[in-house]
Amino acid sequence: MNLLHAVGDRAILVDCDDLEAVLALNAALTVAPPDGIVDIVPAARTVLVTFDPARLSADRVTGWIRSTPPVPPEVWGYSDVVEIDVQYSGEDLAEVAALLSTSEREVVQAHTASVWRVAFVGFAPGFGYLVTDSPQLVVPRRASPRTSVPAGSVGLAGEYTGVYPRSSPGGWQIIGRTDAVLWDPDATTPALLVPGRVVRFREAS
Structure with a gap:
């Protein structure tokens, strides 16, 4: 289970187990983010999700992250x-x-x-x-x-x-x-x- 941390009132930081988990989560979150998500930023072991608090609450963003299943490796990212x-x-x-x-x-x-x-x-x-x-x-x-x-x-x-x-x-x-x-x-x-x-x-x- 990934750990989620609030970063101020405009971002959620997701701690992942490893880089493969980062890639899988990032690929999943970027498919169809809800209106109000500003940016999704992967790193070596984390994914930072920033949002507009006037359009999305932190609880809704957290729920969206937790309910989004990781994307399998064969469909990560770009086809080109x-x-x-x-x-x-x-x-x-x-x-x-x-x-x-x-x-x-x-x-x-x-x-x-x-x-x-x-x-x-x-x-x-x-x-x-x-x-x-x-x-x-x-x-x-x-x-x-x-x-x-x-x-x-x-x-x-x-x-x-x-x-x-x-x-x-x-x-x-x-x-x-x-x-x-x-x-x-x-x-x-x-x-x-x-x-x-x-x-x-x-x-x-």
Whole structure:
């Protein structure tokens, strides 16, 4: 049973058992939210539901969350697939291969063969935390974060892969770079990567 907590008078925070439970609940809640729900924000172990108290009471929101059954994995999120071309020449590629006791070529093959899904977003606008069912690419963050990581850098950290939408400090293991635009504030949908979206990485020629 998920634990629910009031966050002021405009939000309910749901504590989930694990990331899979977050994905299942987020997928369910976003199908047909009642009028008055403002936003649904998944994270690594929680889902935050914000609402307009003039249109919905906290009790109604809590009841809606508790009565919404999780969505099974096969129908999570979006049916379309975002393809991102990557040049796998990142400065940490050799270190990642050493950590995994494999070759650089095998790291690239594993990254491109995996089907990734955006679990949640954070850290910076447009930065998606992507997960996959494949356990092959789990590596620790860098012992010493960099003060500046270029925009478009593709990295690994723990169970996640991600793409830096803009230059920023960061401690992820950089394995490549892409020219894909991850965040465009002038676009109708500013973020390319949103929770639930499926992503495939392709090696750029």
